[in-house]
Amino acid sequence: MSEVISLNLQVWKQPSADEPGSFEFYSVKDISIHISFLEMLDVVNENLQKEGKEPIAFDSDCREGICGTCGFVIDGVAHGPLAKTTVCQLHMRHFEDGQTLVIEPFRATPFKVVKDLVVDRSSFDTIIQAGGYVTVSTGNAPDANNILIAKDNAEDAFDAAACIGCGACVASCPNASAALFTSAKISHLSHLPQGKIEDDARVKGMVEAMDDEGFGACSNHAECEAVCPKGISISNIALMRRNLIKTIL
């Protein structure tokens, strides 16, 4: 197997949110199969800069799949073809020599394109501000295991807390719904006694904020779970709905 591949990239270029965008074609050669997708884009950008051309703008930070900063859509799948993987952890060995790839930003009305593949996900912050926290008295750190938590609850809370807020769920949803993100944050706190007591206000506030930000409704396509780099389950969406039903009853 050859250690290098060539690719044809079709990348979305958009100068700003207010200006129209279009696809640009890039033919890239001698890409090591051992580098990540973002490192491949780094190579492309380096060459573009050498030629005095505008590089492709994309977001990244930790590059180890835990910060949730990176993300775009490769051939219609958020974070690309490999399950439970962010684009920074997606290696070029998963692509074939001569392959053509269409790279687009996460598309949703609340996610305004900042530039090229960079989108503004601050609407997620607005949802968190509407109840994605626990109200605690400040002071000394409480003793560990002061409040006992059953193992199953701790596991479920942790599974939901694994959400890195990258926005792939919104990007992949046919309705651009933020239900998986919002429900993961609700579920994470709802499984723990510290968060449980504020369940009602949290679910009402966060669902309202989610709707107000302009996200669509969840139609249970479960595409979000399939593309989620952390494999967050749609069981969390069911929990969010149960919590909301409880507030009505």
Place this chain on the structure above:
Amino acid sequence: MNQISFLKISSVLKKIIIAVTGLSLFLFLIIHLLGNITLFTGNPPGKDFNQYAHFLESFGILFTIAELGLLGFFLLHISTALYSNFINTSARVNRYAVSSFAGGKSKKTYASQSMVITGVVIMIFLIWHVLQFRLGIYYDTTYLDFNNGQPIRDLYKNVTEEFTNLWVVAGYTVAMTLLSLHLGHGFWSSFQSLGIYGKSFTRITYSISYLLGTIISIGFLFIPIYIYSIN
């Protein structure tokens, strides 16, 4: 509470309304299908069916209330879904150049993505269906041993007349095929919308959902195809 805030119900609540009405309509379809079995029993043919129809109508005001209730469920289901779809469409104004299926845990199918289209076609079909039979031509018939020999509606005649027309049978075939897709995503999805999730429960309801939709559709479709083929 002004009118706008009254209309502004959460996306989650809208889905709950769609799920509750959807599951109720699903139950109605099963009762309707079971009732249709009387088309194939009775001597002379159609006697059981006409008597069953007469039996339902004999409830009088209760029957009218049930019919209006059913109509209300349909209207609530359709209007909430269309309203929700309008918001969903505006949540992604700029569409993707390439769309794909991620596979794995995804339950996204062509059926799940076309619920509004299949739903609207089924709605048009329902209007036609009601005009054909419930509000169709009034024939009557008498059975010596039923209703004191007084005439009752011969709905069986409407059914056999309509289903000798190839275009009617073709129309029903299209509608029932779309119904199987609509129920296929709708059945399991309704439970998820109501927050009823369990690892095995969801796996089972999802795996039988498309099968149930197909069985119900074939059950209904058997009637026009059978009647057409014997005439």
